[in-house]
Amino acid sequence: MIELKSPAEIERMHVTGRFIAEVLTEVGEIADVGVNLMELEHHVRGMIKRRGAESCYWDYAPSFGRGPFRNVICLSVNDAVLHxxxxxxxxxxxDVLSADIAVTIDGWAADSARTVIVGTPAEEDLRIVRATEEALAAAIDAARPGNRLGDISAAIGAVADAYGYPVNTEFGGHGIGRTMHEDLHIPNKGRPGRGVKLQPGLTLALEPWFARTTDRIVYDPDGWTIRSADGSRTAHSEHTVAITEGAALVLTRRPDEAVAA
Incomplete structure (x- = not known):
């Protein structure tokens, strides 16, 4: 069931979103050559505890995972892209590091991801990160009342096509609100003018992710980490947004970003 949020409820999600933006900003600043992934995990645990937030990931046990997830952030390196x-x-x-986090504060969720390059960046890695960021900006621009869900998917897919990246549609965006995953799956490729009509009060997590040369994925033995099937490098960008009467409100925008507010 699709639940439209009131302006007051969206503002409560925005509170959560601002905290997530703070977390991902710090992760991007701390991630450096010589830093262990578990250092990042424990740093984020501390931030969540101090804020009084609750991780959406801890004990998360969907059908595709292997047992409950016992961490508070997803950290995916190089050919790993999700979970x-x-x-x-x-x-x-x-190294190319994708960080993805979702928490609730006072019962309202937000979800966001970013990809950063550690140390010296390779041009082809900068390119795929830039592609996901541009795809996310295009998705946000398409998230307007009167458009349809397929317009968002088509906007993401058009950017991927322009860059020459294949698109996997098994995992994509989703509804969000009182829980991390609510109704509506938003594939990263689709046909415009199709699907649910966008209305003010709809809250969505939009998350383009690409692998350089494949749309196929494989899982690590841990049952969670998803990698490109051919070992090519990947990138992932995500924001939680609210549909308004005009441009979408980006609830997880970081201060250093040039995306619509």
Whole structure:
């Protein structure tokens, strides 16, 4: 069931979103050559505890995972792109790190992800990160009342096509509100003019992610970490947005971003 949120409820989600933006800003600042993924995990645990927030990931046990997830942030490196289980891995020069986090504060959720390059960036890695960011901006621009869900998917897919990246549609965006995942699946490719009509009060997590040369995925033995099937590098960008009477309100926008507010 699709639940439209009131302006007051959206503002409560915005409170959560601002905290998530703070977390991902700090993760981007801390991630450096020689930093262990578990250091990042424990840093974020501390931030969540101090804020009085609750992780949406801790004990999360969907059908595709292997047992409950016992971490508070997904950290995916290089060819890993989604649901990366934090582990004893020390970041190296040139690593591509995708960080994804969802929490609730006072019962309202927000979800966001960013990809950063550790140390010296390779041009092809900068390119795929830029592609996901541009796809996310295009998705946000399409998230307007009167448009349809397919317009968002088509906007993401058009950017992927322009860059020459294949698109996997198994995992994508979703509804969000009182829980991390609410009704509506938003594939990262689709046909415009199709699907649910967008209305003010609809809250969505939009999350384009691409692998450089494949749309196929494989799972690590941990049952969670999703990688590109051919080992090509990946990137992931995500924001929680609210449909308004005009441009979408980005609830998880970080201060350093040039996306619509």
């Amino acid at each position: 990366g289980l934090p582990r004893d891995y020390t970041l190296r020069d040139g």
